[in-house]
Amino acid sequence: MKSLLDKVAIVTGAAHPMGMGFAAALKLAQAGAKVILTDLGRNEQELKVLEQRANEIRELDGNAIAIAVDITQRSQIDRCVEKVIEQYGKIDILFNNAGSPIGCGEFLNMTDQQWDISYQVNVKGTVDFCQAVIPVMIEKGGGSIINNASLSGLAVVEKMAAYTATKFAVVGLTKALACEFGRNNIRVNSVCPGNIWTQMGQIEAELLQKDGQSIADVKADMSAKVPLGRCGVSADVANAVVYLASDMSSYISGVAMPVAGGMAPGL
Template sequence: MVIQNAFLDKVVLITGAAAGIGEAAARAFAAHGAKVVLTDIDERGEQVAQDLCTQGHNAVFQDCDVSNNGSVTALFSFIQDSFGRLDIAFNNAGIDIESGKLADGSEDVFDKIMDVNVKGVWLCMQHEIQSMLKTGGGAIVNTASVAGLGAAPKMSIYAASKHAVVGLTKSAAVEYAKKGIRVNAICPAVIDTNMYRRAIAGDEKKAHMIGSMHPVGRVGTVEEVVSAVLYLSSDAAGFTTGATLPVDGGSTAI
């Protein structure tokens, strides 16, 4: 359980913050008193930040392509100039543009997925860790997936990218454990986001089929995922690092 204002005056970075899990996380951190930096290549993130400011929260948006080192460097220069520190980072930006078996995949799709899902997390973590080392520590949460814990038929590249995120998470957690930096990952199953709704396209049979794949009999909500992010980012998880927390309705228990 995360108490109200648990992140008061903490500087929090959220990538992929324009919609879905990232947007919900930005709103939740802000509600708990954080100074929130939202970033995305989607300019809708600007409106989310404006909404939060209108509600009396401290939020800013900076566009950033996490797969581009120059763009990431500029983002962290902005954070340093604006706030002088970074306490918490939620590396949530990711893409899924794959729809076929491994032997039918294209090099272009492979490169795009790996650039965002792996290189993007790696680049951001480099800057985040360097910043946190200067101020005595912090917390990083990466968005992996249940696809990073097992197989994902017809999504082999995506699965490989999320296995890589798990590897980055565990390795960094051990490397910086004694420096006060905790690094964990969440591993969601299917979550009710705009991406999910586009995928089912109003097909109730398809929605029921996808929901029934989870032992709880439904897909998850963004709020349920964000609750896990808040916990891992909070002092309540002070002895938790290198963890991969499934938020999956029991899927990985089967």
Template sequence: MANDFSGKVVLVTGAAAGIGKATAQAFAAAGARLIVSDVDAGGGEAVASDIRASGGDALFLACDVTDSAQVQALIERIEADHGRLDCAFNNAGIDIEQGRLADGDEAVFDRIMEVNVKGVWQCMRFEIPLMLKHGGGAIVNTASVAALGAAPNMSVYSASKHAVLGLTRSAAVGYGKQGVRINAVCPGVIDTDMFRRAVAGDPRKAASAVAIHPVGRIGMVEEVAAAVLYLCSEAASFTTGVALPVDGGKTAY
């Protein structure tokens, strides 16, 4: 089976909710030995606990991806427990900006860049050496359709996700011959708790989100998870440096 991850050691960051949670569950269902990580200890442990209750193999390890010491400790713990890392989904990120560029706040800019860009960089720089010790692996980073075009009311967020693609493509080229494949998923609007909070009380926002997708609906977290598992699987063994839209056709315009 292409999506058989039996015995594979897999790390998912930002796994306490939304896309990260769904992807952790999908990896576990495919047989992976899972490390669930997030700054939300309660949510992350609940995800790991639910996976174990369903017969899966999961351990929660708290980690702030902006802190190099914490990321290093996370990867060292994975190596100590499992001796290897086969796949990593670097999904931790934030989306806290609304408004035009000239109205932006410096503290918000710094925070978005710190989590969305530095966090991905920190994870990859510790994940890759461990993968190289054992002949390679697969990494998927969460970008966004905002990385494939413009987002006038979220210019800093868009810039951060463009940067994620720059890191992804550069690392893919740099480590391809050594057996490490590195790709990105670029979700459109996805039905998460964050989305529901954003449109709560304003049906027009929800309708607008649906309207931008040619398929006539927003996406589901399970659909993004399926794309991540594909990119980490042997079925994608000749695929690296790709920014894969999971966006209901939005970027086809």
């Protein structure tokens, strides 16, 4: 029996083929959920890429549609929620995955724009999606929200001040909402990925790159620091998302779960 049969799940930031959003959308669909993949979709090319991801899931017999949503635009979030309710009548699962790495870099060189975008995407976008979806979940008797924070939401990595501050905020928001909406049967948890080899993971790797070092060398260095001996892949995080979305985690709420190959916060 599929663990998420007939559940309706929205995933943000799901356009990139290597990303955690798409990996989670695919695994949610394979577990039986009807999945709504969302991402920016600012032009024809971005819309085509997002639609392509939904197509890939449908080709594997999954149930998926694509809706363009810039999570910094509350009106776009509201329109998406309305469309999903029109089409499916409920929302059981929300994976707030979209995020921006723009807040990585040296603190003294960090611009207002880096702070503003980090806040708008990583924090406010997650806040707004929760605020739009929670009333629907309350009305329908509950749901599961999973926020993609980061190991940087639990511990400090050098030269990532704005990213770190906003990911700590995501963990705090997760705990606050878990507390406030537990009685509505809504569970709210975070996943805290470590070094995951995605498009964004590679941007972070470039920051660590020393003169003359190739990206493959940086990846090898990063892998050596992970107790399980490798950088993660998006599917590692997607498995945790499916678990937190399903009844297998029925008594788990307010948790910030490292998905980091044994890397422990503070080490």
